[in-house]
Amino acid sequence: xxxxxxxxxxxxIALVLTFITLPLAVVVAASLSPSSAVTFLPWEWTxxxxxxxxxxxxxxxxxxxxxxxxxxxxxxGVLGVLAAYAVVYERIPGSxxxxxxxxxxxxxxxxxxxxxxxxxxxxxxxxxxxxTPALIAAHVVLALPFVTRMAATSLAxxxxxxxxxxxxxxxxxxxxxxxxVLPMIKPGVLSGVTFAFIxxxxxxxxxxxxxxxxxxxxxxxxxxxxxYSLDPVMAxxxxxxxxxxxxxxxxxxxxxGFSAQLHGGSK
Amino acid sequence: xxxxxxxxxxxxxSFAGIPVVQDLNLQIxxxxxxxxxxxxxxxxxxxxxxxxxFNTPSAGDVRVRGKSQNRIPxxxxxxxxxxxxxxxxxxxxxxxxxxxxxxxxGTPKAEIGQAVDAALRSVRLxxxxxxxxxxxxxGQQQRxxxxxxxxxxxxxxxxxxxxxxxxxxxxxxxxxxLKEIQEQLDMTFxxxxxxxxxxxxxxxxxxVMWQGAIAQQGEPxxxxxxxxxxxxxxxxxxxxxxxxxxxxxxxxxxxLCIDGTQIVLRSDCAGNSAVQSCCIRxxxxxxxxxxxxxxxGQNRLDGVVRRIVNLGAHVELLVEVANGLSLTVLVPSxxxxxVPELASTVTLGIDPQDVQVLSD
Numbered sequence: 334x335x336x337x338x339x340x341x342x343x344x345x346i347a348l349v350l351t352f353i354t355l356p357l358a359v360v361v362a363a364s365l366s367p368s369s370a371v372t373f374l375p376w377e378w379t380x381x382x383x384x385x386x387x388x389x390x391x392x393x394x395x396x397x398x399x400x401x402x403x404x405x406x407x408x409x410g411v412l413g414v415l416a417a418y419a420v421v422y423e424r425i426p427g428s429x430x431x432x433x434x435x436x437x438x439x440x441x442x443x444x445x446x447x448x449x450x451x452x453x454x455x456x457x458x459x460x461x462x463x464x465t466p467a468l469i470a471a472h473v474v475l476a477l478p479f480v481t482r483m484a485a486t487s488l489a490x491x492x493x494x495x496x497x498x499x500x501x502x503x504x505x506x507x508x509x510x511x512x513x514v515l516p517m518i519k520p521g522v523l524s525g526v527t528f529a530f531i532x533x534x535x536x537x538x539x540x541x542x543x544x545x546x547x548x549x550x551x552x553x554x555x556x557x558x559x560x561y562s563l564d565p566v567m568a569x570x571x572x573x574x575x576x577x578x579x580x581x582x583x584x585x586x587x588x589x590g591f592s593a594q595l596h597g598g599s600k
Numbered sequence: 601x602x603x604x605x606x607x608x609x610x611x612x613x614s615f616a617g618i619p620v621v622q623d624l625n626l627q628i629x630x631x632x633x634x635x636x637x638x639x640x641x642x643x644x645x646x647x648x649x650x651x652x653x654f655n656t657p658s659a660g661d662v663r664v665r666g667k668s669q670n671r672i673p674x675x676x677x678x679x680x681x682x683x684x685x686x687x688x689x690x691x692x693x694x695x696x697x698x699x700x701x702x703x704x705x706g707t708p709k710a711e712i713g714q715a716v717d718a719a720l721r722s723v724r725l726x727x728x729x730x731x732x733x734x735x736x737x738x739g740q741q742q743r744x745x746x747x748x749x750x751x752x753x754x755x756x757x758x759x760x761x762x763x764x765x766x767x768x769x770x771x772x773x774x775x776x777x778l779k780e781i782q783e784q785l786d787m788t789f790x791x792x793x794x795x796x797x798x799x800x801x802x803x804x805x806x807x808v809m810w811q812g813a814i815a816q817q818g819e820p821x822x823x824x825x826x827x828x829x830x831x832x833x834x835x836x837x838x839x840x841x842x843x844x845x846x847x848x849x850x851x852x853x854x855x856l857c858i859d860g861t862q863i864v865l866r867s868d869c870a871g872n873s874a875v876q877s878c879c880i881r882x883x884x885x886x887x888x889x890x891x892x893x894x895x896x897g898q899n900r901l902d903g904v905v906r907r908i909v910n911l912g913a914h915v916e917l918l919v920e921v922a923n924g925l926s927l928t929v930l931v932p933s934x935x936x937x938x939v940p941e942l943a944s945t946v947t948l949g950i951d952p953q954d955v956q957v958l959s960d
Contacts (some may be wrong), residue, residue, distance in 0.1 A: 494685060497654060497674070498689075498748075500654075500674045501758075502675075502700050502752060503675050503676070504675055505704075508704050512700075512704075513689060516691045517690075
């Protein structure tokens with residue numbers, strides 16, 4: 334009986350993993366096909382399509398996406414930590430309401446949010462900020478709940494005695510924040526910041542309303558391209574951005590993100 | 601010049617209208633090892649937190665070396681603190697942990713190094729400096745916490761049940777060590793605990809707290825020998841506590857008529873006719889042989905042995921001396937040849953000086 338269950342368990346895991354990764358494998362295979370039609374399991378291999386990625390058509394959107402995602406990760410990281418600090422650590426009045434407000438963007442569909450932001454900007458006469466500034470602001474709104482939530486959870490798990498110990502040793506509030514609180518919640522914050530980066534980098538539903546024509550983010554460039562053609566260049570773009578995201582996750586992990594959190598804090 | 605390190609002057613604290621500490625007056629002289637002893641919920645940790653500055657008194661004044669601390673935040677009080685759960689910084693090595701206090705004050709590096717070395721030496725942890733707390737045992741972690749607290753040379757060290765998470769053997773060894781460290785540093789220690797043995801073993805003075813007030817304070821021996829109240833007699837050590845129906849002050853002794861019985865006990869204590877209860881420590885009750893008359897003036901009670909429990913070092917007897925009244929008697933195992941059979945009749949001898957009058 335036990336063995337049957339074990340087998341079923343591993344089978345389920347294998348199926349889920351296959352379901353998640355197989356489409357990606359198809360994309361990877363397609364990007365390597367020498368034929369200009371998208372095929373799975375091509376008999377010959379080529380990296381030619383990847384050469385097209387360095388053309389301005391892809392390079393410019395990629396650089397814009399990276400720029401926006403980096404700024405979004407930075408801003409939402411700082412704001413998220415500050416918000417969590419005020420709400421969880423300082424317990425300022427109205428904490429619950431503030432937290433609910435900060436998390437509320439999660440409950441609005443992104444398309445609705447996109448339309449709302451465009452309408453709002455045109456009503457207050459700020460259509461001029463469409464493009465990078467509007468994208469950054471909108472992505473921060475989108476990413477902030479994740480960073481705040483993660484930082485708040487880390488802070489809630491933070492042992493108050495550590496803070497009191499530091500205080501009795503003469504550490505001022507600023508010193509405690511710098512030397513004790515931030516290092517302790519760093520894994521959670523880094524995870525949140527990684528999410529923020531990826532959320533911004535991959536976003537379509539919001540960005541589609543906010544980009545300027547001719548100056549788009551990578552996912553929007555992909556959508557635009559897909560309207561007219563489906564070829565291995567497309568697959569190559571997607572594989573490249575997948576590799577890029579993996580590299581970002583790896584980088585944050587190195588600094589001390591996910592795995593440190595999984596293993597219960599640093600060291 | 602005032603020689604008290606810490607003074608609590610009519611300090612009260614209530615949380616959400618519920619009084620936790622009430623009108624507490626306490627003076628702790630410099631260099632003394634003082635234990636605040638009491639059951640959980642008696643207000644001892646709240647008292648410690650008020651000294652440390654984490655709780656603000658609702659009324660009254662906390663003074664350190666004569667200066668009122670009510671407006672001084674914890675980080676400027678220069679008091680060391682040791683916690684039950686150690687509260688070591690997990691992302692710092694032992695050296696970084698111990699040096700933290702001095703680093704925050706901007707002490708020069710070389711001085712920090714020396715102070716850290718000295719602190720680690722005094723808790724016998726030299727050579728462990730580069731480890732992280734996770735790589736240390738519970739006892740070692742508690743030593744690091746102690747070293748961290750003493751490295752900045754605070755005027756007073758506050759310890760909140762620091763040994764409670766350690767196993768018995770280690771706890772007993774650490775008691776002696778703590779006392780030695782305290783004497784060596786000549787630092788004032790305020791030690792909060794619910795463990796009366798711990799308090800007995802280390803303290804120069806014990807402050808027994810109950811229901812937010814001081815029930816009794818004094819040297820460990822005098823608290824044990826002369827408990828003032830029913831609560832102290834019951835909480836500190838083991839006691840036979842007897843209700844008194846009537847007490848008759850005589851020229852030299854006080855005669856206590858024990859409630860519900862014909863027994864009259866003579867006591868050396870001063871007391872009036874309002875005495876309600878008295879206590880007798882189990883080990884101060886002697887088993888008398890038939891031929892042994894006992895010292896003159898001794899209380900003598902006959903009773904039947906109802907239970908015998910071997911405790912290793914002692915044998916504990918439960919002796920029924922009257923209907924509904926049994927006394928617990930402790931006999932050292934070395935004298936176990938004296939221990940009678942179950943259900944046999946014995947004579948108990950109790951010196952009048954061992955019958956302690958209690959107030960409620």
